[in-house]
Amino acid sequence: MRKYYLRDSDITESSVAILLNRIDDNNQDVVSTVKQIIEDVKVRGDYALRDYTEKFDNVSLSDFKVTESEIKSAYNQMDSDFIDVLLEAKKNITEFHKHQIQNTWTKEFSPGVVLGQKVTPIPRVGLYVPGGKGGYPSTVLMDAIPALVAGVNSIALITPPAADGSINPYILAAAYIAGISEIYKVGGAQGIAALAYGTDSIKAVNKIVGPGNVYVATAKKLVFGKVDIDMIAGPSEICIIADKSSNASFIASDMLSQAEHDEMATSILISTDESLVERVTKQLQSQMQSLSRKDLISKSLESNALLCIVDTLENAIDLSNLIAPEHLEIMVEKPFDQLDKIINAGAIFLGNYSPEPVGDYFAGPNHTLPTSGTAKFSSPLGVYDFVKKSSIISYQKESLEIIKDKVMHFAEIEGFDAHANAIRRRFNHES
């Protein structure tokens, strides 16, 4: 855990780069392994999937598709309280994401000139859900629901099998509740390759979303272009802006919840109050003791936690904007007053009673968020990721005639006389 006193002049892009040391990960060994896997799946299809599943997941499968009865039996073994939690989470996530729906529009911009934008769901989408300890039902809901709200009507979910050929029942139950029934027992780079290029078992998709390990992330990056991808997720991050009004116990608990993700997870506190930082440090030590992932948390805090003391709230916000954190908690006296000044953040949690976990599972906004500073240019996963637009252009003869000389002039300036010809022909059939 490192502690810094940062003055106004320290708050620069280069000092943030040094403080955070976010990795520009391009491990060439991983890249070449993944390239080989992708090529192999392109050529050998299901045979390659079978071989890699045997190699990496230690199970020999004759059929990758999860059966309807497997899904139902997973659902039936859930306790009914948890089913209720999933149903309420689904409702909240659906309601929030409905606000992201965009509609097709057309408008007559001038007489005879109709322009517009057609919004169409992406035809077919693949969802990747990690297996093992990273296999979470919340991931299923957060990836599937925006696609369903967008109107995507063909969705394939892939997730690696356990060594006995089974799939985590929580994943299947969440898929059942979300309404996803096309599920395959395949993971890793081979799963991404199957989604991108298709095999006999798995029809190719147009876009792949979802988190995964470095092999999955590298495979997504390599198939980008053939299909679209959501984003390359880095380690999870929280940044908390706090002043003297903030509660040290709450702050510490939120930093700990971030740290339990993995060793690379980053918890950052930016405060104008040095004594608060001291209290948070103590709370971190005391609260940690009773947590089951204590060792992991301790390592994660040791390597990646950052305590920054700054002079003013403006400095705190400037620093946070340079960090562009995945999760930002604003725990100052009037948090909504700061909202306008937040330029870069994946999700913004306001006030003392909006801890990150409420967003991870339940509130409604997506938990798939831009990491590693990519909040400077990218957005939470949303309905907008599952639709695409087409421009609509319609002129009547009379309306084209009015502007024809201008369009031809522009085309001729650029040296495109066949473009000018296409306009001229409309008014000079004989030529």
Added chain:
Amino acid sequence: MRKYYLRDSDITESSVAILLNRIDDNNQDVVSTVKQIIEDVKVRGDYALRDYTEKFDNVSLSDFKVTESEIKSAYNQMDSDFIDVLLEAKKNITEFHKHQIQNTWTKEFSPGVVLGQKVTPIPRVGLYVPGGKGGYPSTVLMDAIPALVAGVNSIALITPPAADGSINPYILAAAYIAGISEIYKVGGAQGIAALAYGTDSIKAVNKIVGPGNVYVATAKKLVFGKVDIDMIAGPSEICIIADKSSNASFIASDMLSQAEHDEMATSILISTDESLVERVTKQLQSQMQSLSRKDLISKSLESNALLCIVDTLENAIDLSNLIAPEHLEIMVEKPFDQLDKIINAGAIFLGNYSPEPVGDYFAGPNHTLPTSGTAKFSSPLGVYDFVKKSSIISYQKESLEIIKDKVMHFAEIEGFDAHANAIRRRFNHES
């Protein structure tokens, strides 16, 4: 020029793949050259830019920035008619793109639960404009205006210099009219590297948009992740759906306008009427004779034009959806009746008097469109490419209390007890 009679059963993804033979271009020589250039610019900054500019553009520059007087003098040498054309195009493009503006919203979803989405312009954006014969004023307007409408307040335009160190005056005049004043004389992979990583002369950006040659496209793909990119543009394409009501002369002129772009440009006609296809073929031959790029057009049509005769209009539309063309012209009797059925297309031109060039220059919608079938999952360049969203989450103590057990249940199911702890702490300060 190939002609096919396609029956219903021929209209499949795999036959389209064979018919079009779109290239999955990953030339490893280009990739390794570009990787070296990017590394070099990362390490040596402006010194590397200077060396590559000397090597590739044959000019030794001491300063990359275009001066205000260079911009003004380019503007002043334009004839006033063309200035008027640029101004009217700017007005149309701006008005259309204003319809893509999205606003920040918040809503109280239940008592004490405020959720929402903050829409923020990307802080800094780089526009790439090709030089030489690919350096078009229309590209400047189409790339810059959506960024400006989105509210991006830091925009750098880069474009390669001529051997005398000058920049195409049309590009500078269009930039002046759009309102872009930060312009650098640097192109190629080295220019993309400078935008992504920054040098002493050029401050790094968060997103890079704009077309370019294979080196530029490869560099964009390699820096993706560090910065965002718009898309990797492939060869330009048009697909025309026509029935017996269509005008062969118009269709041919539109195919020719596509073919004059370059040898790789693809013109496709899908018609239910074989005699129309014959007439179009004759028109192509006769109209071609008077066009200045006749040789290029002839090569392009020879290699890439495709004439498809199908049984029904439904077949034509299914085929077009599988092709997912960059430009789609619907020249049938009631074109608007077909709009709902169009799933995949970059821009849709309806009727006989909506030729593609009107969209390339003037109508308002963007001319930067998804190519190579990527219209299945991506959109025209738009205001949405220059903003990003942040989720907003705010709970009051009482509203969090109502759901706290459910959130903790979810966290515990996923094995995250520090997440549960962060909720519990809010209601149990002593613990």
